[in-house]
Amino acid sequence: MKKIILIVLTIAFVAFSCEEKRDAQLEYEQLRDTRYSSPREGESAAQEYIDYFHNKNAPRINDVYEIRSQYRKMDDFFSKSFENYATFISESRELNAELSQSNYSGVRQLWKNLYEEEQNRLIESVLDNITASNFDSFFRSEIRKICENEFYTWEIESIDQVSLSTPTPINGKIGKEASGQYRIHLRGAVLGLRTSEAILSIEGAIGISDTGSFNYIRTGYHFLEKPIG
Numbered sequence: 001m002k003k004i005i006l007i008v009l010t011i012a013f014v015a016f017s018c019e020e021k022r023d024a025q026l027e028y029e030q031l032r033d034t035r036y037s038s039p040r041e042g043e044s045a046a047q048e049y050i051d052y053f054h055n056k057n058a059p060r061i062n063d064v065y066e067i068r069s070q071y072r073k074m075d076d077f078f079s080k081s082f083e084n085y086a087t088f089i090s091e092s093r094e095l096n097a098e099l100s101q102s103n104y105s106g107v108r109q110l111w112k113n114l115y116e117e118e119q120n121r122l123i124e125s126v127l128d129n130i131t132a133s134n135f136d137s138f139f140r141s142e143i144r145k146i147c148e149n150e151f152y153t154w155e156i157e158s159i160d161q162v163s164l165s166t167p168t169p170i171n172g173k174i175g176k177e178a179s180g181q182y183r184i185h186l187r188g189a190v191l192g193l194r195t196s197e198a199i200l201s202i203e204g205a206i207g208i209s210d211t212g213s214f215n216y217i218r219t220g221y222h223f224l225e226k227p228i229g
Contacts, residue, residue: 022052022053024053024056024058024059025059025060027049027053028049028058028059028060028063028064031045031046031049031064031067031104031106032063032067032103032104032105032106033104033105033106034106035105035106035109035110035113036071036106036110038075038110039071039072039074039075039078039110039114040071040075042067042068042071042074042106042107042110043068043071043072043075046064046065046067046068046071047068049064050064050065050068063103063104066103066104067104067106067107070098070099070102070104070107071107073095073098073099074095074099074107074110074111074114077091077092077095078114078118082118082122084122084125084126084212085119085122085123085125085126085208085212086211086212086213087212088118088119088122088212089210089211089212090211090212092115096111096115099111100112100115123174123208126174126208126212127169127174127175127176130167130175130176130206130214131167132164132166132167132178134167134206134214135164135167135178135180135204135206136161136164136180138204138206138216139164139180139182139202139204140159140182142202142204142218142221143156143159143182143184143200143202144156144159146200146202146221147184147186147198150223150226151186151198151227152189153188153189153190154186154187154188154189154196154227155186155187155188155189156184156185156186157185157186157187157195158184158185159182159183159184159185160182160183160184160185161180161181161182162180162181162182162183162199163180163181164178164179164180164181165178165179165180166178167206170205170207173207174207174208175205175206175207175208175215176205176206177203177204177205177206177219178203178204178205179201179202179203179204180201180202181199181200181201181202181224182199182200182202183197183198183199184197184198184199184200185197186198186227196227196228197225197227198223198225198226198227199223199224199225200221200222200223200224201221201222201223201224202218202220202221203218203219203220203221204216204217204218204219205217205219
């Protein structure tokens with residue numbers, strides 16, 4: 001019986017000795033720098049540190065509380081489902097400013113990865129919604145403005161689409177570009193007796209602003225034919 005008790009005490013002493021060898025500063029540095037696979041894993045690691053070292057003169061224990069808090073904010077944020085890019089940008093702006101500048105490299109890196117992953121998913125969804133129809137409506141509106149400035153004695157009667165390219169993503173930017181040709185049927189502005197037509201080639205881009213709204217940009221145009229008279 002005494003032998004058993006001695007063995008148990010020995011094991012307990014060894015275990016206690018091993019526990020006491022934990023280096024609080026080293027563990028804090030690992031906690032600060034490790035990029036965990038999820039916010040919840042980082043929060044769990046911080047909580048384990050707090051549970052063990054709190055009230056044990058652990059160095060920088062308040063920093064660990066802050067690390068845990070930031071992982072919790074991250075976890076709460078990404079537990080939501082975002083339906084569109086504009087909502088994501090709006091709701092993430094304040095938290096992005098905080099976590100992208102975090103004092104803890106592990107927090108910064110995980111936030112960056114998760115943020116960019118969700119951002120790219122939503123951008124892809126937005127780009128899918130920029131179609132040839134969007135460009136056709138945009139180009140027709142621009143053609144009316146161009147003709148108002150170019151032809152003082154003519155009024156637009158109708159606009160026919162001759163051709164329209166498939167919208168393609170713009171390298172290095174969030175948006176698509178396309179070009180088209182349109183036949184413009186004109187009628188004399190004075191008596192309305194004369195008719196003529198013009199053919200216009202036009203290029204443009206539709207991008208996404210930082211707020212998630214569409215930006216329409218006319219990048220060029222030239223007349224292939226102008227009205228006679």
